[in-house]
Amino acid sequence: MIELRNLRRDFQVGDQTVHALADINLRVAAGEYLAVTGPSGSGKSTLLNVLGLLDHPSGGHYLFEGRDTTTLDDQAQAELRNRRIGFVFQFFHLVPRLTARQNVELPMILAGIEPRERARRASHTLARLGMSDRVHHRPDQLSGGQRQRVAIARAVVMQPALLLADEPTGNLDQASGADVIRILEDLNQQGITLVVVTHDQSIASRAHRRVHIVDGRIDQDSGGNEG
Amino acid sequence: MIELRNLRRDFQVGDQTVHALADINLRVAAGEYLAVTGPSGSGKSTLLNVLGLLDHPSGGHYLFEGRDTTTLDDQAQAELRNRRIGFVFQFFHLVPRLTARQNVELPMILAGIEPRERARRASHTLARLGMSDRVHHRPDQLSGGQRQRVAIARAVVMQPALLLADEPTGNLDQASGADVIRILEDLNQQGITLVVVTHDQSIASRAHRRVHIVDGRIDQDSGGNEG
Numbered sequence: 001m002i003e004l005r006n007l008r009r010d011f012q013v014g015d016q017t018v019h020a021l022a023d024i025n026l027r028v029a030a031g032e033y034l035a036v037t038g039p040s041g042s043g044k045s046t047l048l049n050v051l052g053l054l055d056h057p058s059g060g061h062y063l064f065e066g067r068d069t070t071t072l073d074d075q076a077q078a079e080l081r082n083r084r085i086g087f088v089f090q091f092f093h094l095v096p097r098l099t100a101r102q103n104v105e106l107p108m109i110l111a112g113i114e115p116r117e118r119a120r121r122a123s124h125t126l127a128r129l130g131m132s133d134r135v136h137h138r139p140d141q142l143s144g145g146q147r148q149r150v151a152i153a154r155a156v157v158m159q160p161a162l163l164l165a166d167e168p169t170g171n172l173d174q175a176s177g178a179d180v181i182r183i184l185e186d187l188n189q190q191g192i193t194l195v196v197v198t199h200d201q202s203i204a205s206r207a208h209r210r211v212h213i214v215d216g217r218i219d220q221d222s223g224g225n226e227g
Numbered sequence: 228m229i230e231l232r233n234l235r236r237d238f239q240v241g242d243q244t245v246h247a248l249a250d251i252n253l254r255v256a257a258g259e260y261l262a263v264t265g266p267s268g269s270g271k272s273t274l275l276n277v278l279g280l281l282d283h284p285s286g287g288h289y290l291f292e293g294r295d296t297t298t299l300d301d302q303a304q305a306e307l308r309n310r311r312i313g314f315v316f317q318f319f320h321l322v323p324r325l326t327a328r329q330n331v332e333l334p335m336i337l338a339g340i341e342p343r344e345r346a347r348r349a350s351h352t353l354a355r356l357g358m359s360d361r362v363h364h365r366p367d368q369l370s371g372g373q374r375q376r377v378a379i380a381r382a383v384v385m386q387p388a389l390l391l392a393d394e395p396t397g398n399l400d401q402a403s404g405a406d407v408i409r410i411l412e413d414l415n416q417q418g419i420t421l422v423v424v425t426h427d428q429s430i431a432s433r434a435h436r437r438v439h440i441v442d443g444r445i446d447q448d449s450g451g452n453e454g
């Protein structure tokens with residue numbers, strides 16, 4: 001489903017070039033459950049941003065379901081992103097003026113889903129994340145972990161083909177974190193491809209496959225279904 | 228050093244009142260090392276914001292070194308905050324337009340420390356946090372864990388009497404997190420009062436005392452030096 005070939009991502013800071021990703025080769029089959037680990041600053045979020053079509057490679061190729069994403073125009077990329085990919089950001093990126101529920105409804109509004117169905121799905125997903133009593137709070141009226149759960153709800157509510165989660169339990173206690181992982185794993189059981197960046201070894205050990213990144217390169221890969 | 232008496236903090240959301248903190252009674256002696264734990268949404272950040280003079284109680288009293296902070300005017304509170312209290316925010320609150328090093332120098336600029344001494348201290352603290360090669364990056368050019376380390380550097384560089392840290396390792400891998408805890412504990416060894424909010428049990432277990440918060444109340448307190 002995903003193929004990264006010789007993928008490179010550089011950033012320019014003054015006259016310094018940061019090689020955030022260097023020669024990444026990775027294949028992920030549809031339905032896989034992959035954990036991405038590595039030290040702070042190693043390139044995990046950058047990798048996820050490329051996978052989520054939120055960032056472009058500086059070199060190499062990203063094939064999504066066989067199509068070279070570098071050949072798609074902005075419109076086509078946006079469409080692919082909105083319909084096929086769900087993203088839980090490391091720092092959530094919720095819309096400040098919208099309530100928790102409105103934030104979760106947003107992708108459904110963009111997909112043209114009608115109001116009653118949107119409300120039903122948003123309530124259901126927020127309830128599963130223990131957020132029913134905070135649906136009308138805006139992000140600045142929520143705790144850190146509550147914002148994180150709204151971000152997760154927004155990412156999963158469309159049941160995307162590919163779900164990318166960047167440190168989804170970073171601000172959660174043990175119990176809330178376990179609920180989140182259960183929800184993500186349920187979606188994977190239903191066939192959704194799941195890529196989770198995490199610093200939590202207990203979460204990484206639950207994944208079917210582990211990829212460890214160091215200084216922008218894959219240092220270890222416990223092995224994909226495609227080998 | 229710190230005394231909270233019948234402390235209450237309410238938030239209003241529409242016609243709903245959220246009792247974020249309810250009847251908190253807590254004494255912390257100078258030099259103590261306290262971990263604050265509890266479920267997501269239980270009131271930990273709210274407690275820390277009150278302790279850091281970033282928020283006012285709705286009821287009850289906060290005595291800092293014997294002085295009732297509720298009787299201090301804004302100017303006096305700001306002065307106390309800048310000189311005596313260091314704060315690591317759950318979401319960092321770095322100044323977007325300043326580099327990592329400039330962000331760390333900011334409290335020293337406010338305290339009138341001269342440029343060469345500021346530069347020396349900033350470099351030293353950032354080096355201890357493994358950030359020497361990122362000193363000229365702005366926050367948007369840093370990874371999540373790198374931003375967190377800059378926030379920590381800024382909080383500790385003034386060697387405040389009271390250091391409040393809200394989930395300081397939430398975005399860090401095991402090794403970076405251990406470095407951070409070592410730095411905080413070194414400061415505590417030097418006499419700084421340390422209050423750390425954390426979801427990480429391995430960190431909470433290192434503290435000399437643990438306070439567990441549930442629904443805005445202290446559910447367990449493993450005991451202060453003052454009883």
Ligand SMILES: Nc1ncnc2c1ncn2[C@@H]1O[C@H](COP(=O)(O)OP(=O)(O)OP(=O)(O)O)[C@@H](O)[C@H]1O
Binds near residue numbers: 042090361400
């Ligand atoms: N916009 C940018 N400009 C310059 N450098 C950047 C930029 N974004 C990231 N970097 C650098 O690229 C490297 C990889 O960053 P990335 O955010 O992918 O790390 P990460 O593995 O997610 O780290 P963390 O675990 O701390 O979140 C880091 O060293 C970072 O400083």
Ligand SMILES: Nc1ncnc2c1ncn2[C@@H]1O[C@H](COP(=O)(O)OP(=O)(O)OP(=O)(O)O)[C@@H](O)[C@H]1O
Binds near residue numbers: 173
């Ligand atoms: N400005 C606000 N307006 C309304 N409610 C608020 C506001 N800030 C916090 N709350 C509510 O107060 C409660 C305590 O919030 P707080 O941020 O202190 O929790 P926390 O223990 O730090 O949680 P986490 O572990 O998720 O960071 C939460 O239920 C939250 O929804």
Ligand SMILES: [Mg+2]
Binds near residue numbers: 046090166371
């Ligand atoms: Mg990251």
Ligand SMILES: [Mg+2]
Binds near residue numbers: 143144271272393
């Ligand atoms: Mg909090």
